[in-house]
Amino acid sequence: MSTGTREFKTIGVIGLGTMGAGIAEVFARHGYDVVGVEVDEDGITKGRQHLEGSTARAVKRGKLTEEEQTELLGRVSFATSLSGLADADLVVEAVVESLAVKKQIFADLEAVVKPTAVLATNTSSLSVTEISTANASPGRVVGVHFFNPAPVQGFVEVVRTVVTEPSVVEDVSALVRTLGKNPVVCGDKAGFIANTLLFGYLNHAVSMYENRYASREDIDAAMRFGCGYPMGPLALLDLIGLDTAYEILETMYRQGRDRLHAPAPILKQMVTAGLLGRKSGRGFYSYE
Numbered sequence: 001m002s003t004g005t006r007e008f009k010t011i012g013v014i015g016l017g018t019m020g021a022g023i024a025e026v027f028a029r030h031g032y033d034v035v036g037v038e039v040d041e042d043g044i045t046k047g048r049q050h051l052e053g054s055t056a057r058a059v060k061r062g063k064l065t066e067e068e069q070t071e072l073l074g075r076v077s078f079a080t081s082l083s084g085l086a087d088a089d090l091v092v093e094a095v096v097e098s099l100a101v102k103k104q105i106f107a108d109l110e111a112v113v114k115p116t117a118v119l120a121t122n123t124s125s126l127s128v129t130e131i132s133t134a135n136a137s138p139g140r141v142v143g144v145h146f147f148n149p150a151p152v153q154g155f156v157e158v159v160r161t162v163v164t165e166p167s168v169v170e171d172v173s174a175l176v177r178t179l180g181k182n183p184v185v186c187g188d189k190a191g192f193i194a195n196t197l198l199f200g201y202l203n204h205a206v207s208m209y210e211n212r213y214a215s216r217e218d219i220d221a222a223m224r225f226g227c228g229y230p231m232g233p234l235a236l237l238d239l240i241g242l243d244t245a246y247e248i249l250e251t252m253y254r255q256g257r258d259r260l261h262a263p264a265p266i267l268k269q270m271v272t273a274g275l276l277g278r279k280s281g282r283g284f285y286s287y288e
């Protein structure tokens with residue numbers, strides 16, 4: 001599909017967890033060929049199940065016909081190695097929030113992707129600049145930060161570093177518009193715009209719960225019914241994933257040393273105990 005000066009047809013998505021699978025769905029939904037990369041067959045099976053489940057829900061709600069679902073799923077192929085990304089015009093990395101893992105991927109991508117391919121990271125809080133320096137061509141590296149659930153939220157932060165080529169930022173922003181989403185361009189600072197504003201609030205809600213100031217239901221109800229938020233902070237943390245939320249807070253705290261972002265101790269305890277939210281069946285609430 002033609003957007004700005006670049007032609008984007010095949011999109012690679014590395015990591016098919018909650019965000020990666022959602023991002024793969026969004027691109028396939030809008031006519032792009034998608035190659036989803038996972039570390040092993042088990043990861044691919046989970047990614048495929050996520051896509052099938054999400055699109056089946058859309059069919060049930062009358063937002064997608066069965067034929068459209070079949071076509072959409074037919075546009076997604078899978079690979080267990082980065083070499084599956086040889087034809088990608090854009091690669092979106094959506095693996096765990098680990099700088100070391102992401103840097104290794106961006107270093108390895110150099111040998112397999114086309115020289116013209118744009119490389120994007122969906123990191124929520126790590127330095128896009130630092131990730132980009134692992135690649136031999138940091139000018140083609142950009143942040144594309146989708147929100148959860150990616151098929152629903154209509155906003156994407158396009159993060160430019162001091163060395164991202166301006167045409168990359170323009171073309172990726174144009175591409176985001178073809179997905180029916182609003183791109184905003186911002187600089188490379190932990191948390192970007194939305195998470196910087198959101199995570200202090202979420203962390204505060206966890207502290208309130210930890211201190212037994214109010215019940216989880218009442219904390220959530222206050223923000224839903226008192227302030228009109230679509231969901232309360234503890235339910236939202238369960239959606240985001242407590243492990244992801246912890247990593248984001250920890251990174252933001254390390255960078256800014258703002259007490260607002262010092263992760264509430266119970267968050268770490270819940271992550272250690274495997275209470276990760278919706279994806280593990282239990283977090284602040286139970287989903288089993």
Ligand code: CAA
Nearest residue numbers: 054061063124146147148149151152153195230231236240
């Ligand atoms: N995939 C696809 N579609 C989904 C979906 C999913 N996982 N979850 C919900 N939807 C769709 C539903 O199909 C439904 O569509 P229609 O109304 O067109 O039928 C619509 O979204 C609303 O869903 P529900 O009626 O089931 O539930 P809801 O009205 O409570 O909405 C919600 C659910 C969209 C999650 C809404 O509560 C919401 O927007 N919550 C806030 C989410 C948010 O703040 N996200 C940002 C998190 S921060 C982040 O992501 C950044 C980061 O780096 C971690």
